Amino acid sequence: MPLDFLTMEKIRMVDLNGQYQRIKPEVDAAMQRVVDQADFVNGNAVGTFAEALARYTGSGHVIPCANGTDALRLALMALDLQPGDEVVTVPFTFVSTVEVIAMLGLKPMLVDVTADTFVMDPDQVETAITPKTRAILPVHLFGQCADMERIMAIARAHNLYVVEDACQALGAEIIFSDGSVHQAGTMGDVGCTSFFPTKNLGCFGDGGAVFTNSEALAATMHSMANHGMSRKYFYDHIGLNSRLDTLQAAVLNVKLPHLNDYVRARQRAARLYDEALADCSGIIAPAKVPYSTHTYHQYTVRVTMVQRDSLRTRLADAGVPTMIYYPCPLHLQKAYQYLGYKQGDFPVSEMLSQQVLSLPMHTELTTEQIQYITKQLKIF
Ligand SMILES: *Cc1c(COP(=O)(O)O)cnc(C)c1O
Numbered sequence: 001m002p003l004d005f006l007t008m009e010k011i012r013m014v015d016l017n018g019q020y021q022r023i024k025p026e027v028d029a030a031m032q033r034v035v036d037q038a039d040f041v042n043g044n045a046v047g048t049f050a051e052a053l054a055r056y057t058g059s060g061h062v063i064p065c066a067n068g069t070d071a072l073r074l075a076l077m078a079l080d081l082q083p084g085d086e087v088v089t090v091p092f093t094f095v096s097t098v099e100v101i102a103m104l105g106l107k108p109m110l111v112d113v114t115a116d117t118f119v120m121d122p123d124q125v126e127t128a129i130t131p132k133t134r135a136i137l138p139v140h141l142f143g144q145c146a147d148m149e150r151i152m153a154i155a156r157a158h159n160l161y162v163v164e165d166a167c168q169a170l171g172a173e174i175i176f177s178d179g180s181v182h183q184a185g186t187m188g189d190v191g192c193t194s195f196f197p198t199k200n201l202g203c204f205g206d207g208g209a210v211f212t213n214s215e216a217l218a219a220t221m222h223s224m225a226n227h228g229m230s231r232k233y234f235y236d237h238i239g240l241n242s243r244l245d246t247l248q249a250a251v252l253n254v255k256l257p258h259l260n261d262y263v264r265a266r267q268r269a270a271r272l273y274d275e276a277l278a279d280c281s282g283i284i285a286p287a288k289v290p291y292s293t294h295t296y297h298q299y300t301v302r303v304t305m306v307q308r309d310s311l312r313t314r315l316a317d318a319g320v321p322t323m324i325y326y327p328c329p330l331h332l333q334k335a336y337q338y339l340g341y342k343q344g345d346f347p348v349s350e351m352l353s354q355q356v357l358s359l360p361m362h363t364e365l366t367t368e369q370i371q372y373i374t375k376q377l378k379i380f
Pocket of ligand 1: 067068070096097139165167168206207208
């Protein structure tokens with residue numbers, strides 16, 4: 001081990017405990033209140049959190065639910081699509097995006113991402129649209145928004161719904177060409193987010209929410225998250241049991257006021273990485289698009305001149321954890337072979353899955369740690 005490593009706080013891919021320690025008294029008190037009131041399901045803290053998140057995002061309605069996957073599922077269920085209807089999305093994403101489409105008997109129609117941004121290539125969307133297409137599902141991958149202005153324009157031209165997968169991008173902002181500013185998840189018909197512990201705003205287990213400006217969709221999704229209930233023991237829809245636990249809402253109520261600081265801490269870490277890696281040939285730092293802020297849910301580089309996996313091993317030996325998001329695009333996964341895609345269909349996603357390497361990224365990274373990480377990268 002190099003000497004500077006020995007004097008430094010251990011480097012973690014994420015540091016949930018470090019973040020908790022800063023707000024421990026408030027979080028502990030909020031959780032204790034829920035326990036004292038035995039207010040565990042659909043309790044007071046859930047409504048308070050939904051209102052606070054609506055204010056934060058500017059979304060007309062926020063409906064909390066059990067996790068980000070269910071948020072996507074509720075969105076597609078509420079749009080009342082028919083089996084066989086097509087939803088355009090990307091293969092370079094977390095599995096949930098495609099999983100929920102398939103699970104509902106809908107057909108994922110995949111389009112590639114762009115190599116520099118990792119998000120949906122808007123130039124390819126129209127080629128995937130058929131008479132059966134009903135929706136576009138862009139993913140704001142790694143914390144930066146897809147090109148929503150163009151995607152919304154395509155959706156309007158073809159009369160399609162837009163569902164945003166904003167699970168990794170809560171807090172990101174887009175500026176449209178008319179100067180209007182929009183939060184990730186608030187531009188499409190429905191936006192979906194996750195409060196999985198490692199997400200930008202994480203709770204202490206699973207959690208999620210949907211955003212919409214449509215009163216009708218809000219009512220439908222609220223009902224569907226509660227078994228499709230209209231009033232107690234009367235059911236208007238086939239629904240789910242998908243609620244945000246009151247305990248999780250209590251944690252999120254304490255953490256939401258810190259979200260902007262969390263995002264700024266990630267952006268600061270990213271800036272230090274960017275500066276240190278600017279002169280490192282063979283490592284491509286993540287590109288920033290001009291129209292969106294980047295919340296750096298992940299700081300993902302592309303390794304182009306050396307073997308990514310040997311670099312990864314070498315870094316691990318030097319005490320630097322890294323992750324590969326994602327090692328295999330969804331069109332090549334066993335579960336999705338039935339869609340009929342093959343190797344070569346999405347060359348950018350396939351290339352990225354061979355090149356990407358996500359470096360440690362969390363709110364507690366120190367300058368010293370980032371200098372150490374980038375030094376180790378450069379040595380290799
Ligand atoms: C995390 C994530 C999800 C799913 O969220 P869960 O809360 O884990 O169900 C969906 N899409 C993307 C892009 C994600 O990163």
